[in-house]
Amino acid sequence: MTEEPGGCLVIEQSRYRLRLPGLEAGRRAVLLRMVENWLSDLQIAQLVTGLEGDSRLLPAQLLVRRLLLHSWLERRVSIGTRAVLDVVPRRIGAQSVPPQRRHSPGAVYRLSRFAVLRAEQGRMVAYSPLSTVGISCPQFRLTAVLARACAEEIGLGEVAEELGFEKPAAGLLLDELLSARLLLTPEEAEAETRAAPMALWSAEELWLHDRSRPERHAAPIGATDRFRGLLEADLAQTAAVDGRPSVTLPTPPRVTLASGSLPSGSLAAVMSRRRSVRRHDDSRPVTVGQLGEFLHRVQRLELRDSEGRLNGVRPYPGAGGLGELEIYPLVSRCAGLPGGLYHYDSAQHRLATVAAPGPETERMLSFARATAAMPGPPQVLFVITARVGALMRKYEGIPYALALKDSGILTAWMYLVATDMGLAPCALGAGDAASFSALAGLDTLAEPAIAEFALGSCPPDGQEPA
Numbered sequence: 001m002t003e004e005p006g007g008c009l010v011i012e013q014s015r016y017r018l019r020l021p022g023l024e025a026g027r028r029a030v031l032l033r034m035v036e037n038w039l040s041d042l043q044i045a046q047l048v049t050g051l052e053g054d055s056r057l058l059p060a061q062l063l064v065r066r067l068l069l070h071s072w073l074e075r076r077v078s079i080g081t082r083a084v085l086d087v088v089p090r091r092i093g094a095q096s097v098p099p100q101r102r103h104s105p106g107a108v109y110r111l112s113r114f115a116v117l118r119a120e121q122g123r124m125v126a127y128s129p130l131s132t133v134g135i136s137c138p139q140f141r142l143t144a145v146l147a148r149a150c151a152e153e154i155g156l157g158e159v160a161e162e163l164g165f166e167k168p169a170a171g172l173l174l175d176e177l178l179s180a181r182l183l184l185t186p187e188e189a190e191a192e193t194r195a196a197p198m199a200l201w202s203a204e205e206l207w208l209h210d211r212s213r214p215e216r217h218a219a220p221i222g223a224t225d226r227f228r229g230l231l232e233a234d235l236a237q238t239a240a241v242d243g244r245p246s247v248t249l250p251t252p253p254r255v256t257l258a259s260g261s262l263p264s265g266s267l268a269a270v271m272s273r274r275r276s277v278r279r280h281d282d283s284r285p286v287t288v289g290q291l292g293e294f295l296h297r298v299q300r301l302e303l304r305d306s307e308g309r310l311n312g313v314r315p316y317p318g319a320g321g322l323g324e325l326e327i328y329p330l331v332s333r334c335a336g337l338p339g340g341l342y343h344y345d346s347a348q349h350r351l352a353t354v355a356a357p358g359p360e361t362e363r364m365l366s367f368a369r370a371t372a373a374m375p376g377p378p379q380v381l382f383v384i385t386a387r388v389g390a391l392m393r394k395y396e397g398i399p400y401a402l403a404l405k406d407s408g409i410l411t412a413w414m415y416l417v418a419t420d421m422g423l424a425p426c427a428l429g430a431g432d433a434a435s436f437s438a439l440a441g442l443d444t445l446a447e448p449a450i451a452e453f454a455l456g457s458c459p460p461d462g463q464e465p466a
Helices: 025-036 041-052 054-069 140-151 156-163 167-179 186-194 203-212 267-273 288-299 359-372 388-394 399-420 433-440
Strands: 009-013 016-020 075-079 082-089 108-111 116-120 123-127 133-136 302-306 309-313 325-331 340-345 350-355 380-386 423-428 449-457
Touching: 009 025, 025 041, 025 054, 041 054, 075 167, 082 167, 108 140, 108 167, 108 186, 123 140, 133 167, 140 156, 140 167, 156 167, 203 399, 267 399, 288 325, 288 399, 325 359, 325 399, 340 433, 350 433, 359 380, 359 423, 359 433, 359 449, 380 399, 388 399, 399 423, 399 449, 433 449
Parallel strands: none
Antiparallel strands: 009 016, 075 082, 082 133, 116 123, 123 133, 302 309, 325 340, 325 380, 340 350, 380 449, 423 449
């Protein structure tokens, strides 16, 4: 937390900032004290009433409640004077607090196979990539509970025994572990290992997907330059080849389309013109005809009979020829096509309406504009998803990596086709996966969004390099 000139308090959480101007003495004191340590309800009451009297207690309590509901504060759970665990937000904003789960008398639970236990900023934190919160363990006995739940099924009695608490207090802590999806019922634990889609994911691949997509977490993502000035990379030379014998290869002559040495329709000509274009001509947006041609050239599905088996063939190569990638165009401006989110039916070459324009589509376009550093929202934003089950049933250890590689091939293909058509292409490093999932209604473990690509009409003054 920082304080701006004029007294405005600013809460910073990862890449997000919340300004709180005009706070009275009691609420300011509560937030400033919480920078150092969590305050219980009693401590908040004592602090506020001591500064402003009983009449200002309710506004202070409401402020803390709102900050908790939007995950701007960590929440401490204490039994008596003992701090047992902290609930650590991983995501910010509305719906960032997970649904509360309560234990059942006599029920037993197991540790999720996706649970992660790691050191973060001098403390031990446990979290699941399927949850928007983690659990910090200030008491070492809490890690003993998790270790025991890994080895055997545990219930309320075992939690009370490990922590040394009475059962009512142990039940409160058990509820927090359930809500964070660290502990599961035997049926849920069975589904993680035997039922699709969760059983198809390895823990490592799900951790990678969770960290690289801003869906359940608010951790920094993208070009943050966090090691600038500390660890500068030498991009010109690989240390492993220093001093070793080398062979100089002949360099082909540098040719360009302008020199007339490349046929205008050749692959070399298209590659020489390939650029990331971040400005679109909204006075002359891309047309539905251009969109249809683009999608047909990059994603059409042709069904072919191979030795009595029907296979789908895309214009680009893919792992196992499974064609797992899907494209969802989010249209902002397109002549002849209403705005909204669509799914491209590549077999029938048609667009199926998924959602009309609304707050979620605006958030997706705003996220894309900021990610690509565009002056305005893209005319068309393609969300690329992967039906990962097809890959995970065939491959082990590499299916998610294969999906990412295939999406890289697809986006490279999109660049070439867009350039050949005289359109403005730009691949994005991340997207608003949470808003997309809410709109599309997809199970993010069955068909996660893994890439984004912007397309529009080129500005009249030409293209700018990436």
